[in-house]
Amino acid sequence: MKWLSLKNGSLGDDDIDTDKEFTTDIEHNEKVLKETFQDCSDLIYRRIEVRHKLQWLIIYIESMIDPKLLDEHVIKPMLASPTRGKPTIEAGDLATDLISIGSTSSSNKVSETVRKLLDGHAVVLTAESSCVMAFSIPGLSKRSLEESSSEPVIRGPKDGFIEQxxxxxxxxxxxxxxxxxxxxxxxxxxxxxxxxxxxxxxxxxxxxxxxxxxxxxxxxxxxxxxxxxxxxxxxxxxxxxxxxxxxxxxxxxxxxxxxxxxxxxxxxxxxxxxxxxPTTFWTGLQASEDYYIRWPSATFARWIRFLFINFAIFAPPLYVAISTFHQEMIPTNLVLSIAASREAVPFPAMFEALLMEIIFEALREAGIRLPKQIGPTISIVGGLVIGQAAVQAGFISAPVVIIVSITGISAFTIPRYSLANGVRLLRFPMLFLAGTLGLYGIVLGFLGILLHMTSLRSFGVLYFSPIAPLKLNALKDVFVRVPIWAKSRFRTKPDHDGGGQGRLG
Structure with a gap:
C-alpha cells in the first residue's frame, strides 16, 4: 500500500494555511469553508436567519452526527431565540444561553475548525464575529459491547473493546x-x-x-x-x-x-x-481466565500450555529426525509399524511432513476466511477427507497425519494469537534442520531460538525475563499461579520481571 508511506509527499491538509483566520463577515467565512471542502457532498450547511439576515451558520458532516440530537439541542434553541428577544447572541454565549449538549470549544483559526469538523463536531458561525464555536454531539449508534471473539473465557468479564x-x-x-x-x-x-x-x-x-x-x-x-x-x-x-x-x-x-x-x-x-x-514471552502463555478460576486449575492449564508449545514447535521435526536418521531410538514394534505405513509413500519424511503442514495451514486459513456458518464444518470435514484420502492413496503416512494434527491443536492452546502465529512459523525452519542434520539440527535450532529470545527486549525489559536473567522472586506468577489468599496487597510498584498479568502481589 503506497499510501502508507510519506516518502512520496504528504497529502493531508497541508494546503490549508494554519495561520489563516476567520473574519467578522459570515458570508466570507462560509465561502472559505466551502472552498476547503469542495466536492464534499456530505458536508451540511444549515442557515438560520433573523429578520431576513443570516445570523447563524451550522456546519457538520451528516454521517458523523446524530441529526435528531442536532435538531433537538442545537437548531431548535436557535430558532426559538428571536422570540425570546435575543436575536444577536454572540458566538461565545451560545454554550451558556442556547446550546447545552456535549463539550464546547472556540477558535478563529480555519485549520482548527476544519479539524473539528473532521472529528465529528458541529461548528456554528455567528454573524459579525470571527469566533467559531464547535460542539461535540454524539454520532450515530456504534457497535454494542460484545465478548472478545479472539480471547473468549468461560468465567470472567464478557465485555470487550469496540471501535470507539x-x-x-x-x-x-x-x-x-x-x-x-x-x-x-x-x-x-x-x-x-x-x-x-x-x-x-x-x-x-x-x-x-x-x-x-x-x-x-x-x-x-x-x-x-x-x-x-x-x-x-x-x-x-x-x-x-x-x-x-x-x-x-x-x-x-x-x-x-x-x-x-x-x-x-x-x-x-x-x-x-x-x-x-512492555511485554515478555511468558505473558503470551497466560490467559486472563487464569485469575478467575481456582489456582490449582489455573496452574495445571499453564503446564499444559508450556508442554504443548514445545509440541507445536518440535513434534514434526522430532519425527522427521528420528525416522530418518535415528531409527535405533524407536522401539522395534513401533519402528516396524512406521516402516509399514511408509512403504508406499514416495516422498522422504521431511517433504511428507512439510506437505502436510502446508495443507493444514491452508485449511486453517480457509476456515478463517469462510463464512462463520460453514467455516468450522469445512475445516473439520476437509481435514478428515483429505487426510484419509491421502493415506489411502499412499501420498503420506498415517503417523504424519497424527503428528501434524496434534501439532496444529497444540498451537491453539497458546492464549495470545500473535505468539501462536510466531510459533507456527518456527516449525518450518526446524523441519528443514531436522531433515538435513537430524537431532543435531534440532539442538542447533533450539539453541538459536533460545539465544534469540534472550537477546530480545521490549521497551527496555528483557523478553525472556524472569528466566533470563533468573529472578526467583518473580517466578511466582510464571509457572505457578500463586493463590490470591497468599498475596498480601495490590502491587504499588512496577513489575518488569515478566511476572505476567497477576492482579495482586
Missing part, C-alpha cells in the same frame, strides 16, 4: 477509579488523523517507559493509521523477529491488570485491539 475510543477508555475507567490513571492524546496519520490514547498509572509505571512510548509514537510518519497493527510494527524493538514484542488484547480486564503492573496501554481509535508495552 471514548467507549474503550470508559471501560478502563470503570475498572480503575483513580486519579492516578493518566490519559494522553496524540494524533497520527497525515490523512486519517487517527486519535491515539496513551494510558498508564502514575506512580506505578516507570517514567522512562512512558517517555520511550511517547518518543516512538512521535517518530511514526504515515498517511493513514487504520488499525493498531500499523503502530505495533513501528514501535517494536526487533521487527524481524517472529516473536511479538507488543501485547495486543481486546479485553478491558486484561488492560486494567497490566496497567496495575506498571505497563503502558496504547488505544487507537477505530480498532478494538489495544497495545500493551
Amino acid at each position: 475510543l471514548s467507549t474503550n477508555l470508559s471501560l478502563i475507567r470503570t475498572r480503575l477509579k483513580t486519579s492516578k490513571l493518566k490519559v494522553e492524546y496524540i494524533t497520527l496519520g497525515e490523512l486519517s488523523q487517527t486519535h491515539i490514547a496513551i494510558t498508564y498509572m502514575k506512580g506505578i509505571v516507570r517514567e522512562a517507559v512512558v517517555e520511550e512510548v511517547r518518543s516512538r509514537l512521535k517518530q511514526i510518519q504515515l498517511k493513514g493509521v487504520l488499525d493498531s497493527g500499523y503502530i505495533e510494527e513501528f514501535i517494536e524493538d526487533q521487527p524481524y523477529s517472529p516473536f511479538p514484542q507488543v501485547h495486543s488484547t481486546e479485553r478491558p480486564d486484561v488492560v486494567s491488570a497490566e496497567l496495575l503492573e506498571g505497563k503502558v496501554a496504547i488505544l487507537v481509535d477505530n480498532t478494538p485491539f489495544v497495545l500493551i508495552v
